[in-house]
Structures are given as C-alpha cells and as structure tokens.
Amino acid sequence: MKQSKIAQTGMRRYEQILKRLYIITYASMAIGIIAILIGAYALFAQPHTKVVYVTQNAQNRTIPAYNIKSQLFVPPAALQIDPVITTGGQFGNRLTNINSLLNATELAVINNASNAYFETAGEMLLNRTIVNTVSASPTIVPPFVVNGKPSVIYLGSITCIFCGENRWAMALALSRFGSFSRLYKGYSSFGDGDVPTLYWSPAHYNQSTVDLGSFYNSTYINFIPIEDTDPITGGFALQPMQTMQQEVNSSGNVAYQDAMKFIIEINNFQGTPYTIWGGYNVAGADAVDFGNTPPTNAASLPLANMTHADVLGELSKPSDQFAWTEYAAADLYIAMTCKTLNNTAPICSLPAIKGIESTYGY
Amino acid sequence: MQKRGRVNAAKAIFLRPRFALFALAAGMLYYALFQFVAGIGSHGIFLITLPEYAVAAASAASAVLLTIAVYTTYNAGRQEVKKGAVGGGVVSAVSTFIGGMVAGCGCSAPLLGTLLYAVGVNVLGVSSAISYIGKYQMPIIGIVILIDVLLSYYYLGVSAVRCRVNRSRAKKRG
Numbered sequence: 253m254k255q256s257k258i259a260q261t262g263m264r265r266y267e268q269i270l271k272r273l274y275i276i277t278y279a280s281m282a283i284g285i286i287a288i289l290i291g292a293y294a295l296f297a298q299p300h301t302k303v304v305y306v307t308q309n310a311q312n313r314t315i316p317a318y319n320i321k322s323q324l325f326v327p328p329a330a331l332q333i334d335p336v337i338t339t340g341g342q343f344g345n346r347l348t349n350i351n352s353l354l355n356a357t358e359l360a361v362i363n364n365a366s367n368a369y370f371e372t373a374g375e376m377l378l379n380r381t382i383v384n385t386v387s388a389s390p391t392i393v394p395p396f397v398v399n400g401k402p403s404v405i406y407l408g409s410i411t412c413i414f415c416g417e418n419r420w421a422m423a424l425a426l427s428r429f430g431s432f433s434r435l436y437k438g439y440s441s442f443g444d445g446d447v448p449t450l451y452w453s454p455a456h457y458n459q460s461t462v463d464l465g466s467f468y469n470s471t472y473i474n475f476i477p478i479e480d481t482d483p484i485t486g487g488f489a490l491q492p493m494q495t496m497q498q499e500v501n502s503s504g505n506v507a508y509q510d511a512m513k514f515i516i517e518i519n520n521f522q523g524t525p526y527t528i529w530g531g532y533n534v535a536g537a538d539a540v541d542f543g544n545t546p547p548t549n550a551a552s553l554p555l556a557n558m559t560h561a562d563v564l565g566e567l568s569k570p571s572d573q574f575a576w577t578e579y580a581a582a583d584l585y586i587a588m589t590c591k592t593l594n595n596t597a598p599i600c601s602l603p604a605i606k607g608i609e610s611t612y613g614y
Numbered sequence: 615m616q617k618r619g620r621v622n623a624a625k626a627i628f629l630r631p632r633f634a635l636f637a638l639a640a641g642m643l644y645y646a647l648f649q650f651v652a653g654i655g656s657h658g659i660f661l662i663t664l665p666e667y668a669v670a671a672a673s674a675a676s677a678v679l680l681t682i683a684v685y686t687t688y689n690a691g692r693q694e695v696k697k698g699a700v701g702g703g704v705v706s707a708v709s710t711f712i713g714g715m716v717a718g719c720g721c722s723a724p725l726l727g728t729l730l731y732a733v734g735v736n737v738l739g740v741s742s743a744i745s746y747i748g749k750y751q752m753p754i755i756g757i758v759i760l761i762d763v764l765l766s767y768y769y770l771g772v773s774a775v776r777c778r779v780n781r782s783r784a785k786k787r788g
C-alpha cells in the first residue's frame with residue numbers, strides 16, 4: 253500500500269517534470285539551433301586572418317569623404333600625473349621606463365631603418381618564407397584628407413597586446429613617409445602580455461581616458477592616433493566608443509573629431525587595433541608577431557620576455573623571423589599607403605612594395 | 615529525500631566507468647572548443663585574461679551536464695524524456711560556445727562583432743558590448759557555469775524520480 257502510494261506520488265511528479273521538459277526541450281533546441289546557425293554565419297563571415305591573399309570587401313554603404321583643413325593635435329611632451337617609472341620589475345608586471353623617450357640612437361632604428369630591410373621582408377612575404385601570420389583584409393574607404401594629405405588613422409588601446417605588438421610595424425611603416433621626432437617606451441597591460449611597445453605620446457597609464465596625437469611629421473600623409481587608456485596594471489579594457497568620442501570632442505580638434513566620426517560612419521569596428529591607411533581600413537593587427545614562431549597560447553610569447561632594447565636591437569639588424577615579420581607587416585601598410593598616394597613616395601618604388609600591391613590587389 | 619535521490623543518481627552516473635570516461639572526454643572536448651572559440655578573436659591564439667580555473671570550471675560544468683543528459687537519454691524509456699535530455703546536451707554545447715566567445719572578447723572580438731552587426735547592432739553598440747563584456751567577463755562566465763549546474767541539478771532530479779519509480783515498480787512486482 254505504502255509502496256503503491258510512493259509510486260503514485262513519484263509518477264505524478266514524473267508527469268509534472270515531463271510537462272516542464274517539453275518547454276525546456278524545445279526552447280533549448282531552438283536556442284541551440286539559432287546559436288549554431290549564427291555562429292556558423294559568424295565564422296564564415298569574419299575576415300580570414302590566416303589567408304595571405306586579400307579580397308577587398310565590396311562597399312554597399314555610403315561613407316562620406318572628408319576633405320578638411322585643421323591643425324593636428326599636439327600632445328604634451330610629458331605627463332606629470334603619469335611620470336616615467338625607472339624602477340625595474342619582473343616580466344609580466346614591469347613598467348620599467350614607461351613613458352620615457354626613445355633616445356636618438358633608439359629613434360634612429362625606426363626613422364633610419366634601411367629600405368633594404370623592407371625589400372627583403374617584402375620578398376620573404378611574397379615567397380612565403382615568413383612563418384608568422386602576416387595578413388590583412390582591408391575594407392576600401394574614401395581617404396580622410398586633412399590639409400590636402402590623406403591620413404593614417406589609428407584607434408587603439410594601451411592595454412591591448414595586439415596594439416602593443418602592432419605599433420612596432422606601424423612605426424616602421426610610418427617612418428617611410430616621414431619621421432618621428434619623439435616616440436615613447438610603453439607596455440601592454442599586465443593582464444594582456446605586458447609586451448614592450450612604443451607609445452605615440454606619453455600615455456595616461458593610470459586612468460581611463462583618451463590620448464591623442466604624436467610627434468610625427470610627413471609631407472605625404474597625416475598621422476591621427478587615438479589611443480584609449482586604462483590602468484596598465486589591469487587587463488585589457490576599452491571604453492565604449494560614445495565615451496571615447498566625448499573625450500575626443502572635448503579636445504576641440506576638428507581633425508580628431510572628424511576622424512572619430514569617420515570611424516563611426518564606417519561602422520565596422522570590432523576591436524583594437526583599428527587602422528586606416530589612406531584608402532584602406534584594416535580591422536585588427538596585420539600580423540601575429542610575438543617571436544620566431546607562431547604562438548599557440550599566452551605562455552608562449554617570447555616578446556613578453558623581451559625589453560625595448562631587445563626589440564630595437566633585432567629591428568636594427570634583422571636576422572630572425574620576429575624582426576622580418578615586423579618589417580613584412582610594415583610592408584603591407586606601406587603598400588596600402590603607396591596605392592593611396594599613387595606611388596609618389598620613394599619607398600613605393602621598391603620592387604617588393606609593387607609586388608605586394610599587385611599580389612594583394614591593393 | 616529528493617536531494618538524496620539526486621546524489622544517488624549522480625553516483626549511479628559517475629561511478630560507472632563508461633560514463634566517467636565519457637565525462638572526462640567531454641570535458642577535454644569542451645576545453646578544446648572553448649579555446650578554439652576564444653582564439654578566434656586573437657588570431658587563433660588562446661590569449662585570455664580569465665584565470666585558468668574559470669575555463670576549466672566552465673568546461674567541466676558543460677561536460678557534467680552533457681554526461682547527465684546522455685545518461686538520461688540512454689536510460690529513458692519515454693520519448694519526451696529523451697528529447698528533454700537532448701535539449702540538455704545542446705545547452706551544454708551552446709554554453710561552452712558562449713563562454714568561449716565571452717572569454718575571447720579581448721583586443722578584438724570579430725566573432726561577437728560579426729554576430730552583432732548581423733542582427734543590426736551598429737558600431738556604438740558593438741563597441742559597448744566589447745567594452746562591457748571585457749569588463750564583466752568573469753561574472754558572465756559565472757552565469758554560464760551556473761546555468762550548466764542548475765540544468766545538471768534538474769536533470770539529476772529527472773533521473774532520481776525515474777529511479778525511485780522503477781524501484782517501487784520492481785518491489786511491487788517482486
């Protein structure tokens with residue numbers, strides 16, 4: 253009798269659960285199928301980062317062309333609230349020499365790099381002897397013209413590891429069209445590799461704000477860097493674009509305000525670094541260069557165990573895959589800029605740059 | 615009573631070598647899936663700021679849910695139960711996918727960005743999503759784990775009730 257009662261109670265509960273199971277089953281399956289379909293779409297729709305040959309994206313939306321006149325923002329040469337830190341630290345949580353200027357010798361490694369290095373790296377890229385990933389799937393955009401020159405626009409974050417790695421290639425590329433009178437030593441955040449990098453201007457490494465401007469001069473192009481900052485001792489962080497836009501607008505600089513508007517109008521931002529090289533918009537870094545072989549996880553990043561002197565030393569006399577990859581990554585940016593400039597800059601006459609332009613379809 | 619039933623059901627599942635092995639294999643598979651999805655945003659490199667234990671916990675929770683769901687399907691006599699258990703399996707995979715996507719939301723988030731643009735979100739929305747997901751990665755992963763745990767608890771309840779009913783019927787027949 254008692255067993256029968258237990259069985260009846262159990263059966264009732266069992267039936268109740270079954271009713272609920274119907275709802276859970278179909279809801280779960282519907283969510284699952286939708287998620288898998290969207291996931292599959294996203295996987296196939298996103299740029300193929302490993303593919304070397306580039307397909308230019310068709311532009312179906314209207315992006316307004318800018319042709320403005322404006323002084324470029326001049327950043328402060330030093331920040332009292334975020335001073336140079338000279339004390340040492342362990343790899344992974346060091347801020348040694350953050351915000352300190354590159355000395356003349358160090359600056360010359362960037363400004364006076366031999367064109368032969370760019371040529372060799374470009375040839376290696378074309379004959380596929382670069383082992384690290386170097387690729388970009390640029391979107392065609394109208395050049396952002398300021399004072400009659402097309403611009404290189406950069407939106408990045410000091411906390412981001414890929415921005416940190418990418419700035420080396422960017423600096424090399426930019427040095428072919430002009431020169432830096434100042435560059436600063438920096439790092440990505442502790443939580444995102446703590447890799448040594450260059451800052452375009454002294455960074456607000458303790459605060460959430462936006463750093464604008466650089467000490468770059470060129471007769472061919474403008475360089476408009478917008479750098480999101482957050483505490484460097486944390487992990488990767490990025491302020492929402494509305495916040496960044498408000499901060500850029502508060503600078504009162506028309507070129508930077510319009511550059512921010514331009515990025516929003518392009519409407520394809522998916523993270524940092526985000527760059528525009530004349531008529532080419534590149535989402536993300538154009539290389540994965542953390543050492544002499546492609547990394548597999550965060551623990552295998554030789555760059556995280558290098559100092560600024562190590563990196564500059566390698567770039568001054570490139571002899572390994574790390575250094576050649578940086579030059580090859582710079583070559584892609586150079587080719588995009590050359591195409592925008594109708595190959596009028598001297599660097600554009602390098603055979604490797606011409607080869608990249610034709611092979612990659614720029 | 616019900617609690618003890620769930621514990622017994624859990625023992626019945628995970629003390630069987632084949633289901634224990636299945637759980638282990640599922641955990642490894644989900645860990646790999648988590649890494650793959652997280653790596654899409656960082657050029658295939660598993661570069662995340664989450665602690666390793668969070669990734670392991672998320673993979674383990676999904677694997678446990680999948681194992682319980684498979685056990686329920688395996689043992690269920692009625693079609694409704696089988697279907698319900700399949701739903702659990704789907705949720706376990708989806709939760710790993712979402713966990714990986716959230717964990718991979720670092721410097722860039724092409725997967726999340728493509729998804730959001732595809733459903734009509736604009737650049738301001740996408741940048742906010744990257745910003746907030748980057749900021750609240752750990753709590754979001756915690757919620758994903760919690761969903762897995764709650765569903766596992768629920769399915770264990772189904773198995774427990776079924777076990778009791780079967781035992782009662784067996785005794786009655788005996």
